[in-house]
Amino acid sequence: MDTTVIQQDIAQADAVNALAEALGPKGLLRDHGDCDRYASDQSGLLGDRPVAVLRPASTEDVSRALAICSQYRIGVVPQGGRTGLSGGACSPQGAVVLSTERMSGVVEIDREAMTLTALAGTPLEAVQDAARAAGLDYPVDIGARGSATIGGTIATNAGGIRVLQHGMTRANVLGLEAVLADGSVVSRLGKTVKDNSGFDLKQLFIGSEGTLGVVTKAVLQLRRHVPQSALALFALPNHAAALACLAAARQRFGTRIRAFEGMWPDYWDFVCHETSLATAPIAGRHGFYLLIEVEAEAAETNEELEMFFAELFEQGLVEDGVLAKSLAEMQALWSVREAVGEVDDDFGHHVNFDIGVSPSDLGAFCDAADAVLATLPDALGVLKVGHVGDGNVHLLVAHNGSSAAEDQVEAAIYGLLREWQGAVTAEHGVGRIKSRWLGHCRSPEELALMRGLKAQMDPLGILNPSALFMPEDI
CATH class of the missing domain: 3.30.70.2740 (Alpha-Beta Plaits)
Structure with missing residues (x-):
């Protein structure tokens, strides 16, 4: 008689009981209905019902939970807002989910150092609001800002519409605290901008999708807040003209370019004409559409953008355009670009x-x-x-x-x-959806180094199993 399954079930039950004791009644969910809600993210990939949902309230809770999971060799899927599109937060069979939803809040804002310290489960929008209330800005911005968490954006190295100006998440994290697979805590939450003292270990966790450790807290680099901006939509003959416009914009506006977004005719026609997802603010059909937003340092920025359009028009780089004159018009222009998040049903x-x-x-x-x-x-x-x-x-x-x-x-x-x-x-x-294609952009030597880091930091392979790597790679 094969007793392997029975032994696994007993070990699993023992692990859940130990986790329940360590985390308390609010820190663990095991009801099937509750667990089903945490099985999947927004990628469309269907996860399996997790064995339990862990809801730690502190770094110490996370440390205790991972030590227990390591002892019983139970897979752990870290979760933030479950807004990911690559299946990285979907639960594989036999794993527990570790949700950071109870670890939410801004710990500190240091105006002089221009930093904000936040717990991993804090929504991105809450961080942005807190920074702006202090007259500063956290520049990482994505469409799921209301649900996506700081820990999740760090784990995936989130980008968004302001990468051109401020870089991806990696460029905006000064300090980090994370818990390793065995429960060890690596904490370097300093605000030092220039630190060349050996390896920058926080970079191991940024973009590693929870496969090397669970992020619990972060020190974020804030920027000067410029509340006003000017926005225009240009119609161009082709993508080559967009690159020429970008070079010209860099010459004129420098680092004030907040967003530079492109839409091909197939997308434009679909959201503006084949469906009712957006209203076309420019008539006719063109070879490319460009949305440019510039920080408004002065009241003349709208006029400056108009002059920029006139120069490009004379050069034959743009064929038509519209400048937003109000907040409502800005929202209307952005709605065309942001309609990409609503095309699934129609497409x-x-x-x-x-x-x-x-x-x-x-x-x-x-x-x-x-x-x-x-x-x-x-x-x-x-x-x-x-x-x-x-x-x-x-x-x-x-x-x-x-x-x-x-x-x-x-x-x-x-x-x-x-x-x-x-x-x-x-x-x-x-995540899990693209892991089989990773070799298309990473060399065998790079993949071997990644696997080596994973084996060193998570020798039992319990952290986000089957994410990032194919099962046979670890």
């Missing part, structure tokens, strides 16, 4: 690629992608929208709904991306 079955190439290659890569997809009979349409300044495009490819079609589309696009030396994920993380 049907599709693969949502979040890929990056050199900004100078972005237009040519998208042309190549269109050509490749045109050869696939099961590829039924494509939408392209993204961040022109950093080479990140969100490529949505519709298909007939079969797994075979999905595999074919992914193989074609990721194969092309490997030729262009791009990244299979630019800002959403690898």
